[in-house]
Amino acid sequence: MQISGAQMVIEALIAEEVEVIFGYPGGAIMNVYDAIYQQSSFQHVLTRHEQAAVHAAEGYAKASGKVGVAMITSGPGFTNAVTGIADAYMDSVPLVVISGQVPMSLIGTDAFQEIDAVGISRPCTKHNYLVTDAKDLPRILKEAFYLARTGRPGPVHVDIPKDVTAQVALFDYSKEVELETYKPTVKGNMRQIKKAVEAIANAKRPLLYLGGGVISSGAAQLVREFSKMTQIPAVETFMARGTLHHADPLLISMLGMHGSYAANMAMSETDLVIGLGARFDDRVTGKLSEFAKNAQIIHVDIDPASISKLVNAHFPIVGDVKNVVESMMMLAKDQVDPLRYGPWHNTIANFNKLHPLSYTEEGDRLKPQWVVQRIGELLGDDANISTDVGQHQMWTAQFYPFSRPRQWNSSGGLGTMGYGFPAAIGVKRADMDRISVNITGDGSILMNIQELMTAVEYNLPVINVILNNNFLGMVRQWQTMFYDKRHSSTDLSIQPDFVKLAESFGGVGYRVTTKEEFDAALKDAVEKNVVALIDVVVARFENVLPMVPAGGSLFNMMLEYKDK
């Protein structure tokens, strides 16, 4: 079939069974937008900023497990999208990002809206392409989707000059992807797996250390069974929230900088870490030389470069978590005695009793942790939860009762403020039957507030709950603790009227100062099923605790902070 490059993009998206893309048009991508206009196979959601288009595609990808697609124009369209692309790279989110480029004849001339897009995206994509001939487009687009979803998933960027989208060439999408330089190892080495299971059988205090890879490989259910069968307790990283049900007795909690005391102590006391799809991030490990000092390490990861990068693995296993855990379970069934870890369970129960995650109520002032818990009580499993970045994000990770994988959606690696709202729009689009809640802060929400218009236009009713403390709270917290209370540029006392703001876009707004008002607002927003901003006035100086100060050891947590 002889068609234009622009039509090839459409045909490729159809062949990949794409049902929605998020984007923003502009000069260099107009040929493709013209082809989008003339098709009805997939929906195009016009976000109000290119960064939001990529975050929405990320939210969609994380909630659905499919590859998210974003489309933008050249120059500023592309540079606006870079934050989203980098975010997806850090959190291994499968995306295909298609950008327009100035015509081939103008590349290198500093043309209008020209930027070296592949030069910029190179360090923050899994792979990228500059398409120089339309005849390469079918192969490149097919490779892009294949690379995005296989191995360690990630964003793939395809930059297409305007004349290439106009050029007519043969479209054949039937050829299988052939990449002799790219063959991810998905099946773990059986000898290593055998050794690892032997180590598990001999361990006294083994601990499952679950990372985001468990969720992206679709292994959460299997890991639940593995943990239950062997009775090995588990800690989750920030990215892995929802892998185990919050009420699972074997789930300790989240570990790391704002993890629970019990989770961090368990990591410090364990004699065998079973790392699954986790990458020993500095926010998890604290001081490396003190991390899991008493333990041998099993590390299962699809990315060989993640293994022994920071913490030396005694049992490195390259492979897909799902395959490897399957093999482990077959061996563990006969080899691992689930009754042998009784004393270890008691130790952990004591840690939990000693310092459970908690906060103190103070009269009538709303505590942000209460708000998170309350959303959990009222919506629980019916909601998908996104967040922005900061204190509210940590409180949500700590206190929300997650019950399933892909319920939780937040910017972990890059820590992108402004992520939450557009991502929650993508989540809603992927899972229309559930309520999409974005728990956010008064700082973060303003970083992509224009997406109110997108959510209203496409009837994607996201409920934004703003934990409003009139501060850039996390930075304020560090300034209070480590910078002698010099609150440099973190006071956000001057604010918009969030109620009017929501209304002016056609959404609904609430300002809430009491528990009763909060309940009423959330119920009303859910009932009305419209885009909402719930502006919750919370205790201003609340800190996220416990905390491992940067560079500190996990077992040396700051459990409370007394204002001097």
Added chain:
Amino acid sequence: MEQARRVISVIVLNEASVLSRIAGLFSGRGYNIESLTVAPIPDSKYSRITIVTAGSIKVVEQIIKQLHKLIPVLKVYEHEDLVEKEMAMVKIPLSESLGDIEALAHAYNGRIVNVGSDTLIVMVADEPMRVGHFLEAIKRFHPKEIVRSGSVALER
């Protein structure tokens, strides 16, 4: 940790921007490059890049894994037992003694390759350390310009 000199060979698809992927990886992750050479492998769609770097065993392990992770990279070798050669050319004023220069170059597997109206060019090809020695020795002939090729290496 012990910082040792390492020679790494990378076999890559010979396609646009592959070199910037490699170079970008080194700069982006803070690895250092002492020298880098690249040329196509005859009768194939691949190129061979030879990189001389320095780092601890752990760092070099990471470099190799990160290189492998790049999509157009086919193979990465870290050389243990290798034959390594480098080429250098030096431009020298014609006022110096041709015979002495020729004799010196000869000791380092080289010779005078060009004689112009007021300068000559001498080249040597030898192990990188010996090339360094040659460049020390040639100093007394007042070299005007020096160019080194960077290392190429083959496993024994």
